Amino acid sequence: xxxxxxxxxxxxxxxxxxxxxxxxxxxxxxxxxxxxxxxxxxxxxxxxxxxxxxxxxxxxxxxxxxxxxxxxxxxxxxxxxxxxxxxxxxxxx
Numbered sequence: 001x002x003x004x005x006x007x008x009x010x011x012x013x014x015x016x017x018x019x020x021x022x023x024x025x026x027x028x029x030x031x032x033x034x035x036x037x038x039x040x041x042x043x044x045x046x047x048x049x050x051x052x053x054x055x056x057x058x059x060x061x062x063x064x065x066x067x068x069x070x071x072x073x074x075x076x077x078x079x080x081x082x083x084x085x086x087x088x089x090x091x092x093x
Contacts, residue, residue: 005081007073009066017066021046021053028077038072 005025011017021029026048032039045064046053057065073081 005073005077006084007066007070007081008084008086010086011066017057019055019066019069021055023050023052025073025081026053032076036076039076042069042072 005028006022007019007025008022009017009019026043026046029039029043029046033043042055042064046055055066055069070083073083
């Protein structure tokens with residue numbers, strides 16, 4: 001059974017890491033913004049869309065990374081959250 005809150009990434013050497021957050025995870029972040037300053041900052045850094053949100057690491061600003069987001073989400077939502085890394089799967093495009 002997969003987790004309800006999900007972040008999907010495809011790490012590729014030499015490129016900025018990108019992640020897609022599903023709608024349930026974006027909604028959970030929005031719900032936590034009042035009590036968690038980090039969730040407020042994360043929400044500002046993601047580009048929201050109807051299906052969820054997108055996050056791209058900024059190579060010139062080594063602050064927030066996909067790994068740090070993953071650790072923060074695991075802290076908040078433990079078993080309800082999962083990171084799916086598609087690095088070793090064939091691209092669908």
